[in-house]
Amino acid sequence: AQSVSQHNHHVILSEAASLELGxxxxxxxxxxxxxxxxxxxQHLQLLLKxxxxxxxxxxxxxxxxxxxxxxxxxxxxxxxxxxxxxxxYFCAVNSLPGYSSASKIIFxxxxxxxxxx
Amino acid sequence: DAGVTQSPTHLIKTRGQQxxxxxxxxxxxxxVSWYQQALGQGPQFIFQYYEEEERQRGNFPDRFSGHQFPNxxxxxxxxxxxxxxxxxxLCASVSRGGGRPYEQYFGPGTRLTVT
Numbered sequence: 001a002q003s004v005s006q007h008n009h010h011v012i013l014s015e016a017a018s019l020e021l022g023x024x025x026x027x028x029x030x031x032x033x034x035x036x037x038x039x040x041x042q043h044l045q046l047l048l049k050x051x052x053x054x055x056x057x058x059x060x061x062x063x064x065x066x067x068x069x070x071x072x073x074x075x076x077x078x079x080x081x082x083x084x085x086x087x088x089y090f091c092a093v094n095s096l097p098g099y100s101s102a103s104k105i106i107f108x109x110x111x112x113x114x115x116x117x
Numbered sequence: 118d119a120g121v122t123q124s125p126t127h128l129i130k131t132r133g134q135q136x137x138x139x140x141x142x143x144x145x146x147x148x149v150s151w152y153q154q155a156l157g158q159g160p161q162f163i164f165q166y167y168e169e170e171e172r173q174r175g176n177f178p179d180r181f182s183g184h185q186f187p188n189x190x191x192x193x194x195x196x197x198x199x200x201x202x203x204x205x206x207l208c209a210s211v212s213r214g215g216g217r218p219y220e221q222y223f224g225p226g227t228r229l230t231v232t
Contacts, residue, residue: 004159034220043225044160044207090159104150104173105209105221107159 002027006091006108014116019078021111023091026072033074034092034105035065044090050074061085083117119144121210121224129230130198138193138227142210148172149191150221151183152207160207166191167213195229203231 007022025031035047048059055067065076074091091108122141130136142149148167152160162175166185180196189210195202205228211221 036223044223046220046222049220092159104162104165104175105152105160106162107152110157110159 002093002106004091004093004106004108006089006111008111009109010112010114012114012116013081015083016080019076019081019085019113021076021089021091021113023074023076023108024072025074025091025093025106027093031093033065033067034094035059035063035074035076036090036092036107038088038090038110040087047076047089081113081115083115086113086115088112121146121208121222123206123208123224123227125227126225127228127230129232131232132198132200134198135194135196136198136229138195138206138208138229139190140193140208140210140224141190142208143222146210146212146222147189148211148213149185149189150209150211151191151193152209153177154205154207154226156204163193198231200231203229205229 003026005024033050036044037047038044047063048057048065050057050067058064063078065074067074089111092105094103094105120143124139140149150165151163153163154160163177163181164171164183165173166183169185182194183192185191205226207226208224209221
């Protein structure tokens, strides 16, 4: 069965620090990969996505992620975090032949990011 | 263009009762999925509807059922509520047409509390 592992449950950083959140998935076929963010009291928003092509994808708010197929990883990075980045971050994957983007999304358990001002 | 909308926003029910949650997909979307997000966890897939039929189902009991209407909106029904059903219920929509990958859009969710 497909699964997604997020290694850090809670990360605490100071403003301007660099961020890297780990994500590994288990599935041997073609996958679509996502990072979602959930700010306090707000709904789930897509930060970035990988469907195909360049394995380094850039998203909103200065976030980027690199797909490394050989390591089944899709780590999220940001060079300099801000207090407003405080949120819950979810790595996710979906895969299904044909309408792959419409298939169920498997989420990781999330990483809570706290930024000290 | 409205995104995915869900109603109600919050709901409090008693154990054993039944509940119906509603979702309207983003304009142009024909596929609706439901997810359950327990506190401190990632969303878990319940089921997906397309062309008014359940197409995929996650590991949830038959107490969880759904429906999709001709206008693509959807309902999630939960019977015989348990305390453990307390969660944020998310609806996501996407279009299956076009042959290229699209992202799924999530609604704000319905917070269900079972007492």
